[in-house]
Structures are given as structure tokens and as C-alpha cells.
Amino acid sequence: MQKYGGSSVADAASVKRVAQRIVDTKKQGNEVVVVVSAMGDTTDELIELAEQVSPNPAARELDMLLTAGERISMAVLAMAIHDLGLEARSYTGSQAGLITDSTHGKARIIDVAPERIQKALSEGAIPIVAGFQGVSKSTKDITTLGRGGSDTTAVALAAALKADFCEIYTDVDGIFTADPRIVKKAHPLKTITYEEVLELSANGAKVLHSRCVEYARRFKVKVHVRSSFSNNEGTWLITEDERKSGMEQAIISGVAQDLADAKVTIVGVPDKPGTAATIFENIANAGVNIDMIVQNVSVGSSGKTDVTFTCPKADGDKALKCLESIKDKINFDSLDYDDQIAKISLVGAGMKSHPGVSATLFRAMAQIGANIEMISTSEIRLSVVTRASIAAKAVEAIHTAFEMDSDNEAIVYAGTGR
Amino acid sequence: MQKYGGSSVADAASVKRVAQRIVDTKKQGNEVVVVVSAMGDTTDELIELAEQVSPNPAARELDMLLTAGERISMAVLAMAIHDLGLEARSYTGSQAGLITDSTHGKARIIDVAPERIQKALSEGAIPIVAGFQGVSKSTKDITTLGRGGSDTTAVALAAALKADFCEIYTDVDGIFTADPRIVKKAHPLKTITYEEVLELSANGAKVLHSRCVEYARRFKVKVHVRSSFSNNEGTWLITEDERKSGMEQAIISGVAQDLADAKVTIVGVPDKPGTAATIFENIANAGVNIDMIVQNVSVGSSGKTDVTFTCPKADGDKALKCLESIKDKINFDSLDYDDQIAKISLVGAGMKSHPGVSATLFRAMAQIGANIEMISTSEIRLSVVTRASIAAKAVEAIHTAFEMDSDNEAIVYAGTGR
Numbered sequence: 001m002q003k004y005g006g007s008s009v010a011d012a013a014s015v016k017r018v019a020q021r022i023v024d025t026k027k028q029g030n031e032v033v034v035v036v037s038a039m040g041d042t043t044d045e046l047i048e049l050a051e052q053v054s055p056n057p058a059a060r061e062l063d064m065l066l067t068a069g070e071r072i073s074m075a076v077l078a079m080a081i082h083d084l085g086l087e088a089r090s091y092t093g094s095q096a097g098l099i100t101d102s103t104h105g106k107a108r109i110i111d112v113a114p115e116r117i118q119k120a121l122s123e124g125a126i127p128i129v130a131g132f133q134g135v136s137k138s139t140k141d142i143t144t145l146g147r148g149g150s151d152t153t154a155v156a157l158a159a160a161l162k163a164d165f166c167e168i169y170t171d172v173d174g175i176f177t178a179d180p181r182i183v184k185k186a187h188p189l190k191t192i193t194y195e196e197v198l199e200l201s202a203n204g205a206k207v208l209h210s211r212c213v214e215y216a217r218r219f220k221v222k223v224h225v226r227s228s229f230s231n232n233e234g235t236w237l238i239t240e241d242e243r244k245s246g247m248e249q250a251i252i253s254g255v256a257q258d259l260a261d262a263k264v265t266i267v268g269v270p271d272k273p274g275t276a277a278t279i280f281e282n283i284a285n286a287g288v289n290i291d292m293i294v295q296n297v298s299v300g301s302s303g304k305t306d307v308t309f310t311c312p313k314a315d316g317d318k319a320l321k322c323l324e325s326i327k328d329k330i331n332f333d334s335l336d337y338d339d340q341i342a343k344i345s346l347v348g349a350g351m352k353s354h355p356g357v358s359a360t361l362f363r364a365m366a367q368i369g370a371n372i373e374m375i376s377t378s379e380i381r382l383s384v385v386t387r388a389s390i391a392a393k394a395v396e397a398i399h400t401a402f403e404m405d406s407d408n409e410a411i412v413y414a415g416t417g418r
Numbered sequence: 419m420q421k422y423g424g425s426s427v428a429d430a431a432s433v434k435r436v437a438q439r440i441v442d443t444k445k446q447g448n449e450v451v452v453v454v455s456a457m458g459d460t461t462d463e464l465i466e467l468a469e470q471v472s473p474n475p476a477a478r479e480l481d482m483l484l485t486a487g488e489r490i491s492m493a494v495l496a497m498a499i500h501d502l503g504l505e506a507r508s509y510t511g512s513q514a515g516l517i518t519d520s521t522h523g524k525a526r527i528i529d530v531a532p533e534r535i536q537k538a539l540s541e542g543a544i545p546i547v548a549g550f551q552g553v554s555k556s557t558k559d560i561t562t563l564g565r566g567g568s569d570t571t572a573v574a575l576a577a578a579l580k581a582d583f584c585e586i587y588t589d590v591d592g593i594f595t596a597d598p599r600i601v602k603k604a605h606p607l608k609t610i611t612y613e614e615v616l617e618l619s620a621n622g623a624k625v626l627h628s629r630c631v632e633y634a635r636r637f638k639v640k641v642h643v644r645s646s647f648s649n650n651e652g653t654w655l656i657t658e659d660e661r662k663s664g665m666e667q668a669i670i671s672g673v674a675q676d677l678a679d680a681k682v683t684i685v686g687v688p689d690k691p692g693t694a695a696t697i698f699e700n701i702a703n704a705g706v707n708i709d710m711i712v713q714n715v716s717v718g719s720s721g722k723t724d725v726t727f728t729c730p731k732a733d734g735d736k737a738l739k740c741l742e743s744i745k746d747k748i749n750f751d752s753l754d755y756d757d758q759i760a761k762i763s764l765v766g767a768g769m770k771s772h773p774g775v776s777a778t779l780f781r782a783m784a785q786i787g788a789n790i791e792m793i794s795t796s797e798i799r800l801s802v803v804t805r806a807s808i809a810a811k812a813v814e815a816i817h818t819a820f821e822m823d824s825d826n827e828a829i830v831y832a833g834t835g836r
Contacts, residue, residue, distance in 0.1 A: 068493075088479075090479055
């Protein structure tokens with residue numbers, strides 16, 4: 001199973017290069033199934049077209065529209081493979097048996113019935129499957145799996161077809177210790193656990209989509225993240241048990257930054273039971289996704305405290321409006337909104353057995369004069385909020401402090417692909 | 419049933435205008451089913467992309483690629499209708515039940531099973547169906563119907579749904595006596611017979627696709643060709659019986675020109691039985707479509723004659739190669755190739771009962787100094803071949819000679835649509 005993202009098939013030349021790679025794999029005696037995303041910026045262009053026509057496009061129709069993107073890329077990729085002398089056949093998500101629920105825009109895969117793919121394989125053809133899309137079991141309408149859905153398609157198909165492994169092709173040599181576009185000395189990891197990838201991607205690293213990783217972990221799909229622009233070995237996803245039995249015992253796997261969140265502070269909240277519950281029930285009902293929450297103990301006799309949370313900038317207005325509407329009910333003093341924040345997260349399965357990680361992080365931050373505004377932790381992650389303006393500098397400092405710097409500069413191939 | 423072509427949905431503004439027209443029709447109490455082509459030049463752009471990737475794109479994959487075009491237009495049109503407060507649902511050819519054979523690129527409709535369309539109608543929704551495409555009965559692969567296939571989709575669906583009539587929207591006010599881009603005084607016809615439209619479209623007039631007209635005639639679908647840019651009544655397709663019983667008894671319905679053909683002359687062909695058969699069997703086996711054929715009687719005692727035929731310029735090379743390969747077998751003297759010709763055709767059901775039509779045509783040609791190089795006739799058509807350089811002038815002269823000139827200039831709306 002091979003999955004190629006948009007940057008790997010951005011133009012005709014890239015499509016031909018990918019076709020050659022697929023043909024090489026097949027000629028080495030492997031059975032190959034390919035999942036492909038839309039070419040380059042096609043999906044964004046289609047969304048722009050939808051916005052020109054409609055301020056709030058109907059969800060069913062937006063899915064129908066967006067799925068045109070993979071239809072184009074898979075067809076031209078199949079053509080390019082034909083020209084190299086092998087038989088390739090493109091299949092939509094529906095034709096490939098990707099059965100989903102009917103939640104347009106973020107459908108969940110509920111079944112994979114890849115009869116036509118198996119038939120194509122048995123006939124010696126290379127199936128090219130549209131990523132990101134499926135068909136609703138109940139309505140028979142076309143659905144999409146949401147951003148990054150092509151990775152999920154590949155893993156789900158790999159599981160259903162019992163593929164030996166699933167190669168996810170991208171424009172860098174695997175999963176890096178930090179974004180190589182920011183940290184020049186970042187290096188690709190040989191292995192990373194499913195849990196670490198989940199934490200990284202949930203915290204702003206543009207690696208694999210969470211649902212794809214969860215699916216891979218659940219169905220024990222071996223995933224190999226690598227570059228379509230080189231033949232270098234990339235990063236393999238492994239279980240915690242495999243990590244423990246392996247030689248490599250890095251404490252920290254990587255550092256991620258996330259600039260997409262804003263910070264909302266509710267000032268002067270009466271410190272009594274049930275207030276926080278009321279606030280966050282209302283916020284949740286307004287459809288706002290909360291990430292970090294910090295509540296200080298009330299100081300002195302005021303009986304009041306400040307509650308701070310982060311949420312996507314895109315949800316900021318919704319959050320503020322919701323809070324204003326319950327101002328009298330909660331009886332808080334005022335609201336403070338700040339969208340110039342960055343969340344920096346350090347992820348590593350070894351963290352739980354190694355004390356001192358937070359101290360090292362805080363010292364690195366202090367040395368570049370970065371103030372820490374919020375802290376949140378999980379078993380294998382430590383996140384801090386700081387100013388967006390110094391985020392890149394902080395990530396570099398942390399990368400160095402945890403001895404992740406490579407001797408060589410990281411290679412980003414994307415420039416040659418788009 | 420309404421069908422909108424590419425120029426009617428060329429951009430977001432056009433899509434909204436068409437959506438308003440559909441909503442108006444529905445609000446007047448009509449059940450509406452819409453067939454839509456790809457937006458503007460989308461299909462040409464997709465073909466260009468295919469050519470960048472592959473010199474000779476695999477037919478199955480080219481169909482998969484091209485069908486992305488209608489997927490885009492139908493989805494955005496449905497969105498635009500939603501914004502006007504009505505429910506619209508887009509359907510691919512496959513979802514709409516357009517079952518075809520498996521001839522990729524020019525599939526034939528073999529069945530129409532529009533259950534989902536009927537269900538949508540019964541639920542009060544407006545179905546938006548992708549034109550030009552279907553699904554193969556045997557392979558379940560996606561097929562396309564060939565250029566102009568969207569008209570055929572509309573007529574086939576109209577027949578299956580027993581629609582009262584099928585409106586084909588274009589960028590002029592119906593079917594004209596001549597191409598209004600060439601003849602300023604051309605005027606739209608109120609009615610035209612199926613046979614006349616077939617002759618016009620087979621002879622270079624860019625009106626309805628032949629297969630669509632044949633389908634409409636066979637299944638008695640009432641077709642109304644009109645503009646999506648105005649509310650003017652357009653042209654209705656009628657039977658010959660309806661024409662005879664009607665008031666209007668025009669001898670001539672229109673004049674068409676075709677610049678797509680080339681003329682091949684085989685000089686010095688031995689005038690003996692079987693020679694022509696051998697020539698045209700070989701030409702046919704080479705996949706060359708022949709239009710007109712002229713063979714003069716051999717003059718004097720040479721026992722040799724010249725055979726001239728016309729074929730699409732695109733087939734010219736193939737025809738010449740084929741003839742060279744049988745030169746020794748046929749024993750002709752030489753070949754002459756001329757791609758600077760125009761075929762001008764006069765079409766009218768009244769022609770058969772009115773002598774003097776050819777005389778009027780020849781006089782009109784003579785008056786502008788146009789030489790007639792070949793002549794061919796059918797029951798309701800008279801075609802002549804002349805120099806391409808004077809074709810437009812000849813068409814205008816003929817239009818005037820047959821008293822088809824209108825007092826007003828023809829309106830071409832396309833400029834506002836693309």
C-alpha cells in the first residue's frame with residue numbers, strides 16, 4: 001500500500017515521477033495498491049469556488065465538489081502508469097468499497113469492502129484509489145473524511161487488504177524531531193510510537209492525521225512515513241512494546257508548535273462550585289473546541305478567580321459571544337482575548353520515566369527570555385503557551401536543549417514538487 | 419427537464435443566475451430536473467492536463483478524469499439553489515441511472531434507471547444531474563458519451579421520466595437560420611424538424627448533437643432550445659407531420675458551414691469494377707470517416723478517372739498513408755490533398771417539394787464569384803464544397819438569396835457568460 005499526498009502529485013511532472021516509483025515497486029515483485037490525494041492546491045481551489053457561489057455551501061454538495069479533486073489526480077496517475085507499460089485502474093472511494101456514515105465533511109469509515117480492488121490485483125492491475133472520500137451506507141451519497149482523510153483511506157484499505165505495510169509518501173524524509181521548515185537541524189526519526197504521533201499531530205505538527213494513526217494502531221497496520229522525492233528510509237510507526245524492546249530509547253521524540261489557537265481569559269469569576277461546569281457546558285454547546293484550561297486558586301478574600309482557556313482562533317468569536325450571553329448568569333467581571341499565542345509541545349514516550357524534562361524545557365525557554373503563560377501535560381507530552389512572536393526561536397532552543405540537533409541541515413523537497 | 423451547457427455555468431456569477439432561473443421554474447409549480455455540463459472550459463483544461471501526463475491517455479482513465487468536470491458544476495449549482503432556499507441534490511450519471519455500454523469516450527446509453535431522481539422529486543428536491551457521463555453495465559466503470567453528450571443525457575432522462583418537455587439552454591435564442599456569429603441577420607427559428615436539425619448538426623452547425631436529436635425523435639421527447647441569458651421563446655423541435663399541419667411552411671430552415679474537412683483527390687484511377695470498393699474498404703479499415711465522394715466518368719480512351727472524397731482534416735494523414743500503401747495495388751497516378759475547403763449546406767424539409775432550390779443556391783454562389791468544387795444532396799439538404807476563404811461571404815449570400823435575413827441583428831449572449 002502506497003499513499004501519495006497532494007505535494008507528491010502537484011503537476012504533470014510530479015505525477016510521472018510518482019508513476020515511475022509505483023512501477024518500480026511493482027516490478028520488484030510487490031503487489032501495489034495506491035491511494036492518492038488531490039493534486040497540489042486543487043482542494044483549496046474547489047473550496048474557493050464553493051465560497052464564490054455560496055456563503056455556506058450545503059455539506060452534501062461540498063463533498064460532491066471536493067471529491068472531484070482526487071478523481072482528477074487518480075485518473076492522470078493511472079494514465080501515467082499505463083504509459084510506463086503497466087495496467088492501472090482508478091477507483092473512487094465508493095468503487096473501492098470505502099463505506100462511511102453520512103456525516104458530510106468528516107465521515108467515519110464504518111466498513112471497507114474492497115472487492116473491486118482485490119479483483120484488480122488478482123488480474124495483475126495496479127489499483128489507484130481516491131483518498132479522502134467514501135460513500136454513505138444509508139444514503140448512498142458521496143462523503144469525505146475531512147482534512148488528512150487520504151491517510152486514513154490508505155490505512156483502512158491496508159487493514160482490509162491485509163497489506164504488509166502502508167507507505168505514506170510526503171515531501172520530507174519521514175517524521176522529524178521538529179518542523180524542518182523551522183528548525184534547520186531537525187532530523188527524521190527512525191521510529192516513533194503511535195501515541196507519540198497522536199500527541200504531535202494533536203499539537204500542531206503537520207504529520208499524520210489522528211484518525212489515521214488511531215486506525216493504524218487499532219488494526220495493527222505497519223505505517224512507514226517517507227519522502228516521494230528520495231529513496232531514503234523514513235519513519236516507521238511502532239508500538240510502545242516494540243519501542244521498549246528496541247535499542248533506541250530516546251526520551252524525547254519531537255517538539256511541535258501550534259499557532260492556530262487563541263487564549264480567552266474570563267476575569268473575576270465567582271469561585272463557587274458549578275461555575276466552571278456552567279461555563280464549559282455553554283462553550284461546548286456553542287460548538288467551540290477547548291484545548292487547555294487553567295484556573296488559578298482565588299487569592300485573598302475576593303472570592304473571585306480567573307479562568308483561562310485556549311481554543312482555535314476560528315472559534316474565538318463564537319466563544320466570546322457565548323460568554324457574553326451568560327455574563328449575567330455567571331457574574332464575571334470581563335473577558336480578555338489574545339490570539340498572539342503559540343503552544344509548544346514536547347512529546348516523548350520516555351518522558352514518564354525520566355524526571356527533569358520539564359526543568360530542562362523551562363530553562364531553555366528562560367534562556368531566550370520566553371515567558372511561559374500556561375502549562376499542560378499528558379503522560380507523554382508537556383505543552384507550554386508563550387508569545388507567537390518567539391515561538392520559532394523557542395522551538396529551536398528546546399530542540400537544542402534536548403540534544404536533538406542533527407549535524408546536517410534537514411532537506412525539504414517540497415520546493416521541487418509544487 | 420432543463421439542460422444547461424458550459425457557457426451558461428462558466429463562472430460563479432453564471433451559476434447563480436442559472437440557479438435563480440431553476441428556482442423560478444420550480445416556484446411556478448413545475449417539477450424540475452436539471453442536467454448540467456462542465457463549467458466553461460473545464461473539459462478542455464482537463465484534456466490538456468491529460469495530454470501533459472500522457473501522449474495517448476488510457477480511455478477508461480480519460481473518462482474518469484473528464485467526469486470530474488460535471489461533478490464540480492453540479493455541486494456548485496446545487497449549493498447556489500440551496501442558498502435561494504430550495505433543496506437541490508446533485509447526482510453523477512451513475513447515481514442518476516444512466517447505464518451505458520463500455521465504449522469509453524463515446525458510450526451509448528442502453529438503459530436509464532432514474533430511481534434516485536424520482537425519489538428526490540417525490541421528496542420535493544430538485545435533482546441536478548451530471549451530463550455527458552454514465553456507468554458501464556458490464557464493467558461498472560465510469561463512461562462518457564462524447565462531445566455534446568450532455569444534451570443526450572437530458573433527452574434520455576426526459577424520456578425515462580416522461581417529462582413534459584426538455585429545455586436545452588444555450589447562449590443564443592434557439593436554433594438560427596445560420597450561425598449568428600457569422601451572419602448578423604440570421605434569426606432564430608420558431609420550429610425545426612428533427613430531420614433538419616440532424617442535417618444541420620451533421621454539416622457543421624454547432625446546434626444539437628445528432629445522438630440527442632435521434633434519441634428525442636425516437637422517444638418523442640419535446641425539445642425546446644433556448645437561451646439561458648434571456649426569457650425569449652426559443653426553437654421547438656417538431657416532427658414532419660407537425661410541420662405539415664402547421665401554418666409555417668418555410669422551404670429552407672437554415673444554412674450551415676463546415677470548415678473541418680479536407681479534400682483528397684486520387685488522380686488517374688483505372689476505371690474498372692471493384693477499384694472504388696477496394697479504395698474505400700481500405701480507407702474505412704484505416705478508421706477514416708468519409709463524407710462526400712465524387713467520381714467523374716472517365717474521359718476519352720485513357721480508361722482512367724479521378725476520385726475525390728472529403729474527410730475530417732484530423733484524419734487526413736491517415737487517409738494519405740493508407741492510400742500510399744495501396745498505390746501499387748490500385749495503380750493510380752498521384753494524390754492531391756487540399757485542406758482549404760469549406761462545405762456549405764442548405765437544409766430544409768420543404769426542399770423536396772420545391773424545385774429551383776439548387777438553381778437559387780448556384781446563382782447566389784456565382785454572384786460572389788464562388789466556385790463550386792463538389793456537390794452532394796440528401797432529401798432535405800444540398801451541400802456544396804468551395805474555398806474556405808470565401809465561406810462566410812457565401813453563407814451570407816445564400817442566407818439573403820433564400821430570404822432568411824432578419825430586420826434585426828442576431829444577439830449572441832455568450833460574451834456576458836464567460
